[in-house]
Amino acid sequence: MKLPESAEWVLHAAGSLAQLEPGGTASAARLAEHFDLPPAYLAKQLQALVRAGLFTATTGPRGGFRLARHPGDITLLEIVEAIDGTSPFYTCNEIRQQGRGAAPPEQCRQMCGLARHLHAAEDAWRARLAEVTLEDIVDGLPRGVQRRTRELLG
Amino acid sequence: MKLPESAEWVLHAAGSLAQLEPGGTASAARLAEHFDLPPAYLAKQLQALVRAGLFTATTGPRGGFRLARHPGDITLLEIVEAIDGTSPFYTCNEIRQQGRGAAPPEQCRQMCGLARHLHAAEDAWRARLAEVTLEDIVDGLPRGVQRRTRELLG
DNA sequence: AAATTGCGGATATCAAGTATCCGCAATAGC
DNA sequence: GCTATTGCGGATACTTGATATCCGCAATTT
Ligand code: SF4
Ligand code: SF4
Numbered sequence: 131m132k133l134p135e136s137a138e139w140v141l142h143a144a145g146s147l148a149q150l151e152p153g154g155t156a157s158a159a160r161l162a163e164h165f166d167l168p169p170a171y172l173a174k175q176l177q178a179l180v181r182a183g184l185f186t187a188t189t190g191p192r193g194g195f196r197l198a199r200h201p202g203d204i205t206l207l208e209i210v211e212a213i214d215g216t217s218p219f220y221t222c223n224e225i226r227q228q229g230r231g232a233a234p235p236e237q238c239r240q241m242c243g244l245a246r247h248l249h250a251a252e253d254a255w256r257a258r259l260a261e262v263t264l265e266d267i268v269d270g271l272p273r274g275v276q277r278r279t280r281e282l283l284g
Numbered sequence: 285m286k287l288p289e290s291a292e293w294v295l296h297a298a299g300s301l302a303q304l305e306p307g308g309t310a311s312a313a314r315l316a317e318h319f320d321l322p323p324a325y326l327a328k329q330l331q332a333l334v335r336a337g338l339f340t341a342t343t344g345p346r347g348g349f350r351l352a353r354h355p356g357d358i359t360l361l362e363i364v365e366a367i368d369g370t371s372p373f374y375t376c377n378e379i380r381q382q383g384r385g386a387a388p389p390e391q392c393r394q395m396c397g398l399a400r401h402l403h404a405a406e407d408a409w410r411a412r413l414a415e416v417t418l419e420d421i422v423d424g425l426p427r428g429v430q431r432r433t434r435e436l437l438g
Numbered sequence: 439a440a441a442t443t444g445c446g447g448a449t450a451t452c453a454a455g456t457a458t459c460c461g462c463a464a465t466a467g468c
Numbered sequence: 469g470c471t472a473t474t475g476c477g478g479a480t481a482c483t484t485g486a487t488a489t490c491c492g493c494a495a496t497t498t
Pocket of ligand 1: 222223225226227240241242243244245267296
């Protein structure tokens, strides 16, 4: 039950892009250097954000990644799910219908309390992440950080 | 980002014990048979609940596991954490302080927005699971299930 | 004493995340 | 056009944690 470390990476990458002037672009190599991360692997993870429609990529010199939408329109949940997927933490394998204590199917029409509560908890997690946008993150930055990011990355 | 399958197993095992008469006991072998699960591995996972203080184990014939507390006093969160641990989904590795864009330490006194929101989401998940007890689960069972569980497991 | 059961350790297997490399296509600048 | 830069996808290792089994030992019931 852990987010892949690459989730942290892309969250920071997205946060950095959001600090640039609108439409600002940074290459995978530049971002890897900025955070001291393995360039090849980071590049591969960033591609997942492109597939998810959060980043736009351009090839060639002066190319790289930029946000596909306004920072206020990209939530942390979208970024996390682009890397980690949308499959639930808890998957009910209907073990109550197997083995000696197998319950008859007519008792399994609806999800039991276990599965319901586990999914509800998961929804609470997702809902909380869906409330926060990249713009919120940038706005919460300490004074001077954004200027520095632009200097180094821009 | 997935709960181990064994979490599902012990949740069902705990739920089954909660359906027995107070203090009711079932061996690992019996529970494995009940749900058609690998006996050796299930036994090992059940031991983790004993270490967590949720189950009490007795050796010898007619021995096995029973709830250490009243079902109304055992939450789903405790069961999940006994298996999955309490370490956070998101661990901040302070990557903002590494690489070319390393931020000066005086800007890193407090947790940034990223880490704060990720942790808040996690807390929402935990809080939701902490609200539900085994008693709630048993109470929500369809009519007749508890009687059947007692017959088969008791 | 014998059978049952939990406990801890050692070990093997499997899946997912981490990490690298390659060839290819697209683009910018000359 | 030529070249350098950059993203893209596939193939391939490596590492880690979860799954799974087995063993000897201790405790308890009969
Ligand atoms: S529906 Fe509920 S009782 Fe049935 S297997 Fe899923 S979690 Fe268990
Ligand atoms: S505190 Fe925030 S900015 Fe710093 S490394 Fe952690 S998540 Fe990133």
